[in-house]
Amino acid sequence: MNDTELRLKADAVLARLVGDASGEARLRDDQWRAIEALVAERRRALVVQRTGWGKSAVYFVATALLRAAGEGPTVIVSPLLALMRNQVAAAEGAGIRASTINSANTQEWEAIQAEITEGNVDVLLVSPERLNNPDFRDQVLPELTAATGLLVVDEAHCISDWGHDFRPDYRRLRTMLAELPAGVPVLATTATANARVTADVAEQLGTHAPADGSGTDTQAEGALVLRGPLERESLSLGVLRLPDAANRMAWLSDHLEKLPGSGIIYTLTVAAAEEVTAFLRGQGHTVAAYTGRSENSEREAAEADLLANRVKALVATSALGMGFDKPDLGFVVHLGSPSSPIAYYQQVGRAGRGVEHAEVLLLPGREDEAIWRYFASLAFPGEDQVRRTLEVLGAADRPLSLPALEPQVELRRSRLETMLKVLDVDGAVRRVRGGWTATGQAWEYDAERYAWVARQRETEQEAMREYAATKECRMEFLRRQLDDEEAAACGRCDNCSGPRFTADVSAVTLEAARGELARPGVEVEPRKMWPTGLPAIGIDLKGRIPAGEQAATGRALGRLSDIGWGNRLRPLFTQGAEDAPVPDDVVAAAVDVLADWAKVPGGWGTGAPDAPSRPVGVVTVDSRTRPQLVRSLGDRISEIGRMPLLGTVTYAEGAPHGGLARSNGAQRLRALHGALTLPEPLAAAVAKANGPVLLVDDFTDTGWTLAVAARLLLRAGAQGVLPLVLAVQG
Missing domain, CATH: 3.40.50 (Rossmann fold)
Known part of the structure; x- marks a missing residue:
């Protein structure tokens, strides 16, 4: 099949994917370039493109073409259940049979594995945590790796501990990559990576991006790196400083119905999300909370309500982030400033994908920096704590579970688990049935790297202070933070075109907010x-x-x-x-x-x-x-x-x-x-x-x-x- 015929088939798949009955939908040249590399050239590619660019279209179209050529199913490693649910629905629209294996559907694993074996699954979405689940890793992953026709690593910035959302489970991908049969294409995608993160991800995935992140089509050892401009023409950014938390809550209540469409109100903590939700509901607004503390069924219901515009907004923590896809999302408001401009860009990117105009507003608070310090204190533990963990595991005559380790290690469970996952990837420990064991392999504490990461976090915090205070273009500021060489004034933000909102709140609402918070x-x-x-x-x-x-x-x-x-x-x-x-x-x-x-x-x-x-x-x-x-x-x-x-x-x-x-x-x-x-x-x-x-x-x-x-x-x-x-x- 020549390039012209392949391109026509790719455009036809796209038309089905987007529901274009006329068949006139066409891939953009940069999307086609990525698909061509995967399907015709069977290469590895790293795509760093803005939210809404169409990264999912690339891997779904590539999947359809590869499956038609007799290749095995596509495996998509995806970090969030919200993303999985959206992607399964999107795949069905193009006639692509998609299934997912994650912690919420363990009772379906056996049936899904049988369907894969019978060739009835085109796309399998798995969470990164599955990659090191002992049963999945030892029993399912080897066969799956051997059968894979395309491997997709979505939200690939999670691989890098230089990035804003490092997840050590993602590093298990290095093992899977090493064991893929020759000629199996690999696609890694992200919208939120500066040049340093891009280079780190590319190195770990074997795509070897240039350290400066330059170029839009970089050839290096058979790899392709596509890095495009990060402009979001639909977003109008703004910052509104209000005297205190009561004024910010009152402003939300007074102005929420004036914001376009439905949207997301982000808070920095679960407690704040619950407080704001209770207050706004008390003021007559249709909103719902969405946090890591919510039950999975509650999160699914909240997502569905927002997608169907049955609520004006979800009041959410970062638990609602990567992969949530609502093209007509009209606004994103942050009640409190994230600690990283990259994380902020990722979250505001939920808005304005399929509409001409969306409002993005930051309402910073005096508590922000205290919350930043708290989360920074949960970084990778000191060497003495790591060595103590290795000693305890090494002395044990059986695998130790997290509850069994806790009495002997001075770390909380979530932090202990994250540390063990890093040590697992480094080869110092191994997760097995019943818990964790030490491998006895030599391991070095990379103090220089961890210190650099801590300094990087401080630099990002300073950048967020500058973002809130700058008199220059806010979109240009964010794009430069992500090393976008094409960054330029947007002409839409409050600094470019003037503020679109005042700080006015009604006395009645302010009194109610003060009463709620007091x-x-x-x-x-x-x-x-x-x-x-x-x-x-x-x-x-x-x-x-x-x-x-x-x-x-x-x-x-x-x-x-x-x-x-x-x-x-x-x-x-x-x-x-x-x-x-x-x-x-x-x-x-x-x-x-x-x-x-x-x-x-x-x-x-x-x-x-x-x-x-x-x-x-x-x-x-x-x-x-x-x-x-x-x-x-x-x-x-x-x-x-x-x-x-x-x-x-x-x-x-x-x-x-x-x-x-x-x-x-x-x-x-x-x-x-x-x-x-x-x-x-x-x-x-x-x-x-x-x-x-x-x-x-x-x-x-x-x-x-x-x-x-x-x-x-x-x-x-x-x-x-x-x-x-x-x-x-x-």
Whole structure:
């Protein structure tokens, strides 16, 4: 088949893909160039093109042509379920039979594998996490690799830890690439990669892009790199600075219906997404929350509602990002600034794909940088923590699961898992049935690289500050951050053509927003199960905590990650903050929380049969970092509530204090076990009090300090323990 005939067939597939009954749809020259490289030349290609360029059209058209030539199915490695659902639907429109294997459909894996074997699947979408699932890696992947006709790596910037959304599972692709039969084409795509990330991804995929990212059609060892301009003609960018979180929420409510079509409101944290959703719904807007905390069914329903314009907006974290495809999305508003201009460009790229005009607006907040610092603190662990993990695995006589590792390693589970995935790719550990094992291979800690990545993050944060403050073209600024050599003034942003929105908010809405954010009180769930693996480190606790030794559901004024009380409380807990007596407004809020707590169904003020009786005393928890804050809070609650201050749960002499910052629950409990103690006067007062006590502390993260203190008090005779803290981390 000559090039002309192949091009005609490719255009015909495109027409089916986009639903063009006239058959007049045509691939652009740059799209055809990529397809030609994959189908006619069987090459590897890296495509770095703006959102909406049509990267999915390239691999679906290539799939149809390769399948018609008798090649095996296309395997698409895709990072998000939202992306998978959209792509399966798009493939069906072109007559391409697509299936997906991911954590949400494990019951269908066997049937899908049978269909692949029978040749009834044209496209298989898999999540990167599947690549190192032991069963999938050892039983499915070898046969799949041997049968693959085209490998597609979507959102390929995730491979690079220089990028904004590094995912170590993606690095397993290097193994799959090495084992592909000769002549199998490979396509890697992304819209959000600067020159450094492009070069890193290209190197890892074997496409060897030039380090400066230059050129639009680069030949290198049989590879093709297509890198195009990143202009988005439909987007009108703007920044609006408002005095505080209440003004930003009020502005959203007053202006939401004026924004075109339906869209996405991004927040930096789950807590903020939930707060904003509750407020906007209370103001009569049809919105839904979309976060990593949402159930999969809830996320699917929210996506469907947005696609069908049944909601004005989804209030989302970055969980709604790559791959969500709604061509007529009319706006993207950020309530809080992402820490990276590349991440920001990726998120705003959801809008304006199939409409002439879309609004993009950034509403930065004073809490942004504190949230940036928190997420930056979760970077790759220090060498001592990595070496400790390798030592524990090396000494074990069996694979260790994450829960079994936690008591012996000073890392939280999500961070521990990410570290193990990196070590797995580096060959130092291996994931097997039952957990992880050490391979015994030599491994070097790349301190220079990790330090460089940290500096890169700081540079990106500074760039976002500059973006919000610049008087120059905002689109040009973003394009230059992504090393787009064709970056030029857009003529549409607020700096090019003047602001399109004012900071005006109605007094009524502002008052409502202030009331919403000023309302303190979130529940603090008690710990109900001991961490796994404690007996292995000499602590004879396991299974469920007996009901008689559990704290009741407690209360906090707010989460440090929210935009209401979080903004008020955060300065009290910032590293280096001066310890001082509790502020009057915080005391007043604590009193309000206690009053509301008494009124909830089952609360002590309701008189319900199963309700606990009113607290008969106050107990504080010892603090060496904020003793004045905790002591004064206990004193004030005792005075206002007319309850005696019974005493303080203290640390035994010589005991390590308070555990490990941001460590996991098992390590925290290990540090607390035997360290917290009840002085004899306190134990006697609790036994004599004949009722529940209010346990007062400043902050809870893992919840184990409250759990251990409550257990001691209950064993001493307290008839219930009701925890009250100022802040929770989550």
